Amino acid sequence: MTQGVEHAPVEILLVEDNAGDVRLTREALREGRVVCNLNVVVDGEAALAFLRHEGPYASAPVPELILLDLNLPRKDGREVLAEIKEDPTLKRIPVVVLTTSNAEPDILQAYNLHVNCYITKPAKLDEFLSVVKSIDDFWLALVKLPPKVRP
């Protein structure tokens, strides 16, 4: 951490198996005004291991925001969401579902599992970039988040 910087970069966990989307998200966050560190895992099991500091993620940071895709290998995004929201500590971390699905049952199920918000990935580049920037602006700059407690 260099001198003069008031805040450490905001830690974000992106659970996404599509390398293209990972890259686009990184591009969008780079253009944003909040300095953040994007941690990426590619499946549901890895996401929970990361959050619980298990195995290779023993020294992983506690993220302040989780961007979660629904259709994931090994453990589905819905299961990951359910486990996070059942965990007394993890449930305070805001989870944004960012998925290509705009199917009503998926949306309903996500909110039933206490997702903090549900966003459908826009097909157009400009819209995608602006959506990620909006998430950045809202969740990392505007919203007051709970104090960070290491589980």
Place this chain on the structure above:
Amino acid sequence: VIAVHADNLTRDDGPVDAPSFASAILNILDDSALETARLADTQRAILNILDDSALETARLADTQRAILNILEDVAGETARLEDTQRAVLNILEDSAQETAQLAETQRAMLNILEDVDVERKKVEQAKAAAEAVSADLSRQTQELARSNRDLEQFAYVASHDLQEPLRMVSSFTELLGRRYKGKLDAEADEFIGFAVDAAARMGSMINDLLAYARLGSGERQVGSVNCRSVLAQVLVNLEAVIEENRAQVTSDSLPTLTANETELTQLLQNLVSNAIKFRTERPPVVHVSAARVGAEWRFAVRDSGIGIAPEHMDRIFVIFQRLNPRDRYSGTGIGLAICKKIVERHGGRIWVESTCGGGSTFFFTIPEREDATR
């Protein structure tokens, strides 16, 4: 006899001996007395006979009367007998007729029974045929349900799995264009341009295909639809296009009918928007009307546009078939295919009447349903 004797006495023998004469007269007198007695007897006998005869005659007359009476009675009896006989004959005749009728009735009944048997066989055959058809139908229904599931699966694949890589292609070609435009050479910019355009077009086609596939899947509600309100909504939806083209859209009075409102709105919107889109240099004039023809409503959307050559009139209703260059008239070519599907889902037909350069009129029919309120 005396006279004879006297004659004999005087003439024959001349002089008559007196004693012989007297005895002769006595003899004659005796004879005559005898004769008289015999005559009286005979007379009595005759009288007796006559008496008897009279009695006999009287008896005969009695007998005759009795016989006549009997005969009369017999005649009466005979007449009665004849009457009875006639009556009996009549009865017999009637009975014969009845018997004949009965036989006829019996024959008729047998015929009917035979007919019934034939009918029963026909019914059995029809039933067997109906069962076969029903089995066929059930197979077809299953087939249809399967094909519907396939279509839904396809819709999901089209919406999610196909769009995912497409989104990557279009996003990164766009990012490439944004970051490196003018930094490579002119050819590179051109190539990137083609890739970006094609990816965008493919995105539209996938969305259109999805909209087309979704028509006909899932729940579909049919209710009373006021076509005047539908057209009003269409004009609101197309407000920008109408203004941009300085189009004039008019309509006659439109009916209220039974349909799916969303689909009918899309149908009219596609037709009106086409009528404006395929315009000439003059501002488009569009007129929507409806007329009751038999058991259906026939709608007409008339335009003043570029028209359609007769050889293309069927092709325009096929998905992704386009007649005009993309740079002059945009669109994937899904609009009329969707219109056709909507009209056919309502049990109607759609067709076009047009002359090249003389505008087009698109017609479609919606059958009137019993439950429609007017």
